[in-house]
Amino acid sequence: MTVPSIPTFVPALTTEAQPIVSEAEMQAAVRTLLLGLGEDPDREGLRDTPKRMVKALKFLTSGYQQSLDELLNGAIFPEDLDEMVLVRDIDLFSSCEHHIWPIIGKVHVAYIPNGKVIGLSKIARICEMYARRLQVQERLTAQIADALQGLLNPQGVAVVVEASHMCMVMRGVQKPGSWTSTSAMRGVFSSDSRTRQEFFNLISHSPASR
Ligand SMILES: Nc1nc2c(ncn2[C@@H]2O[C@H](COP(=O)(O)OP(=O)(O)OP(=O)(O)O)[C@@H](O)[C@H]2O)c(=O)[nH]1
Numbered sequence: 001m002t003v004p005s006i007p008t009f010v011p012a013l014t015t016e017a018q019p020i021v022s023e024a025e026m027q028a029a030v031r032t033l034l035l036g037l038g039e040d041p042d043r044e045g046l047r048d049t050p051k052r053m054v055k056a057l058k059f060l061t062s063g064y065q066q067s068l069d070e071l072l073n074g075a076i077f078p079e080d081l082d083e084m085v086l087v088r089d090i091d092l093f094s095s096c097e098h099h100i101w102p103i104i105g106k107v108h109v110a111y112i113p114n115g116k117v118i119g120l121s122k123i124a125r126i127c128e129m130y131a132r133r134l135q136v137q138e139r140l141t142a143q144i145a146d147a148l149q150g151l152l153n154p155q156g157v158a159v160v161v162e163a164s165h166m167c168m169v170m171r172g173v174q175k176p177g178s179w180t181s182t183s184a185m186r187g188v189f190s191s192d193s194r195t196r197q198e199f200f201n202l203i204s205h206s207p208a209s210r
């Protein structure tokens with residue numbers, strides 16, 4: 001008789017997968033956390049906290065439920081251009097997977113088209129989709145770059161994320177003011193130092209409207 005193998009890990013949620021833990025079980029876990037902190041989860045101010053916290057966590061990880069196809073809504077247009085397109089200073093709110101604590105910062109995304117352009121808002125939506133997952137900054141940066149590379153097959157993609165990790169600010173090493181920069185260069189941004197330099201020059205100064 002073949003014994004079924006026991007899964008040793010739960011795969012990250014995708015649009016196909018459904019949560020295997022009920023809302024009630026999640027709320028009970030938050031209640032346990034509150035008890036562990038010496039709190040009274042039945043006092044008025046905390047009575048709805050398990051419900052609120054689960055709702056907030058689900059929102060902050062709602063990117064697992066999204067797909068590139070769905071968020072794009074077909075907004076890729078044929079266009080014969082080969083100049084850099086840059087969307088900079090996209091607000092970033094993500095959650096570090098080590099502490100489930102906020103990562104707050106900005107994302108700068110550039111690409112050089114190759115017959116196709118993407119709706120500008122979709123660049124911000126792609127950043128949001130990957131940000132609303134449990135992340136490390138390096139992977140988030142690479143995922144944004146690889147998504148655009150895959151969708152547009154452009155001449156190149158450049159992504160820079162500049163972020164502050166609340167797990168380094170409010171706890172642990174406690175370093176307010178520390179920022180982490182990560183980059184992912186694809187295509188010409190990786191192979192051509194002048195193109196890469198142009199991108200870094202463009203993101204290194206404040207936009208004219210500020
Ligand atoms: N590379 C990388 N590290 C991260 C990110 N977010 C958090 N970390 C780090 O993950 C590490 C986890 O280290 P541990 O020693 O296991 O956890 P810890 O005891 O809470 O560590 P401290 O934060 O140093 O107190 C820490 O160094 C965090 O700064 C990220 O996005 N990228």
Ligand SMILES: [Zn+2]
Nearest residue numbers: 096098099167
């Ligand atoms: Zn952390």
